[in-house]
Amino acid sequence: MEGEVQERDVLEKRQARSASVRLAANQGSYYTSITLGTPPQTHEVLMDTGSADLVVLSTLTSIPLPSGGTADACSTNCIITAPLYDPSNSSSAEVTSQPVSITYGTGSAEGVLVSDSMGFGGWEANQTFIASPPSLASALVSSPDQTGLLGLAWQGLSESGAMPFVQSLFEAGSLEEPVMGFGLAPLDARSVPDPSAVVPGGILSLGTTLPSLYTGSLDYVPLSSTSGNELYWSIPLVEVQVAGKALGLSASAVVIDTGTNSIAIPQSAAEAIYSQIPGSAPVAGSQGIWSYPCSTDVSLTFIFGSTAYTLPPQSFNAGLVSSNGRLCAGAVSSLGSSRRGGETWIIGTPFLFSFYSAFRFSPPSVGFAPLNDSESLLAYGAIPTSSGGEVTVSVSGLGGAQATAMPGASAAGMNEVEWSTLMMAGVLALVLVGGGAAW
Template identity: 40%
Template sequence: MRSCIPNVLLVSLLSTSAVICSPAPSAPPSKGTTIPLTRRSVHKRSAAEWDEWAVRHREYVTKKYNGQVKSKRASGMNLLTDQDADSDYYGSVAIGTPAVSYNVILDTGSSDLWLASSSCSGCASSSGGGPTSAASNSIPLFDPASSSTFKNLTTPFAIQYASGQATGTLGQDTVQVAGFQVSDQTFGVCDTANGVLSSPLSGLMGLAWQSLASSKATPVWQTLAASGQWDSGVMGFFLTRFGNDSHAKELEPGGQFSMGYVNDSLYTGSIDYQNVPSDQVAYWTLPVTSLTVQGKSISLPTSGSNQYAAIDTGTTLIGGPSDLVQSLYSNIDGAQAGTGSWEGYWFYPCSTSVSSSISFGGPSWSISPDDFEHTQVDSSGTQCVGAFFEVNTGDNTPGWIVGDAFLKNVYTAFRYSPPSVGFASLSSTALGENGVDGIAPSATIGSPAAVVSSTGKASSNKNDATRSRGFSVQILALVWGAAGGLLLA
């Protein structure tokens, strides 16, 4: 839930060659185009593989939210591990002239864009039978020399992981995403990764606010939202569920990400928007006002960082303060704290269907028992891991990290002005996509309908008669490979 990604045991997810963007129709539809998402199937892991996953996941989320607002991410951005079925979601961006398409994680919990470069040492290597060199072309790598619009800023850039660090320099180039183009966009170009990159991902696109960016650059989405080129200053996410489908294929449709509009066919009723507190505009932060499990309410703080949650598409599970998570599991018969590699996680009987809900100041939103059950951890299928886990964040970061285990249950909108996050009930159309096999979309993006400079200057594509009204981009939910390797650790 990212450009230089960790050492993994992974089977290739997609066709791995970089794709030159093909032309799109000159006039976009009034509501934008829709491109389906994709995710990978569940892998039945060994106990050792689960132990490794648990440690990496806990360490990564803890580091990601450990004081980064206070430091303005001066020490670099931290990315998430791949966290089981329906975990991370990624889509396509096109960079350079001529434009080449790359798969990147779409992460509302960070703010930098970065890619692995063609000179990246170890970027195409992995263990367990995966790609072993850049020559295998299994991971599209960004080649600055192939783009006539690339500018090397020579400023150092570093990304810290639980398992290592990816480093490089900052550059500028033309970036296309979801039918829009930003020129002179600053992004990280990684030339070392220490074996932290795996197919089919080439990088990460952060979708949080500029104050989190280690590059100090304005994120692509924020430039677009401020430019006036969007029909509406909003981004929308719909994430499908395949984690409860034992027959899911290696790649499945994963949902939809839109820029400049919300897809009203994917939700019912109205979107309930809750404003991000004015002193919390960094992450997409909301107060947690109620939390229930098995019909019982958890007593929540009304002051301090532990009252807030970051709404994070780049996190699989739901992290929270230790005392509150412990209180939550006390309402589930037979629940017990994990130990060793599973410290901070909680087990409960798989035979128990757990009902839970959460509110952020508006309606209370239910979490499906299928999403509360993260996975079974014993061969007999009696012990399950819950979606809520204990995490200790920094003093100036939200105490809760609300990820995909919740977001699969709602349609989510991230609004530019006023800064706010909205949720709505999924429509029958959206719910009907859960568990339905489909073909993985290819990593391509058409010609942009609107062109914006990173300085904010906007112009319409000469082939378009009207400004862009918003587009959707394919998103791919990335889970475990067949060998059980972790991504983004």
């Protein structure tokens, strides 16, 4: 028996490897291809380090929902053009009658548990996930080509109870290194003037990081909770600065979230930041978005561990909010002053596309490093499509670049910001003690 265990351990080590996955970007979110079923069905899913479940829009209708009643076929708000997951076309699918729900920062999803074969990055394994009816599309996706969301947080956060796919690779010893890394292409308003355009989104690496994309070494910060029951990729925040001035803002745990396309923070913290930006003000009716003069270059710094990370001014610019072109939306938004909103910090993509980020399973930690000159490579190359093929497009340069729009999209200048594509599209899964994901 001991010999069998040793042989299996050696086999697992030989099979451990790494992979790089191309990402697409649209409406401030990053997504890529997975396959489900036998034979494989290709789906585009958002990469979300702020939740832990795979949720996929499916052909299932008239299924029981935790909120009561049933969900039928999509009749309104039908934005999806890509094929839905169809368990009847998979010989390996096992559909249960167990309803489950998950609540995100700005919406919720419901469905039933399904078990089926999943492929991602060259690995394949059986995965339990949530199959949702198509009528719930608006809660999950921001692009007609997306049909789901892949949670990359820890199993303790999972509403289905299933271990997230990448964590399961780590636990099985299938990753060459216990880490996943994100080199994200910039999606600020100057780099991608038309948020509806589909553009290359960068690279996700599994089982390794990509030193060619960053300078120096990654500075890791241990997770706020390393008790063995981790939920989020959350780390302590030491300080926040605007134009080099320390604001006395800190937090014991801020969530590092690729699925939220703003830096969403407590109202009091947002007020402290914008008080240092002359001419800034809350945007009426926007539920937490602030405007500031577009002519102002904002220098915003976050200190994690012993390292200060200053966003480029263009990363702070989320797009126009006035027709005269004078006011822009800031990348920092307010979560409100409620008990939950007053405690929650979410560091989303405006920060993450400004630096290389690494999420390490052992020891549990998150690391950052400056992107180097080769970051322009992130804005070129093939991107996935729901047909299983690829389309090659490019973003010419960085910072002040113009996006090459996909057919049917316009990139003629910065659009006025759409509230739904800022903090409103965040997909952080929020959990309260007592079970059930909730805000």
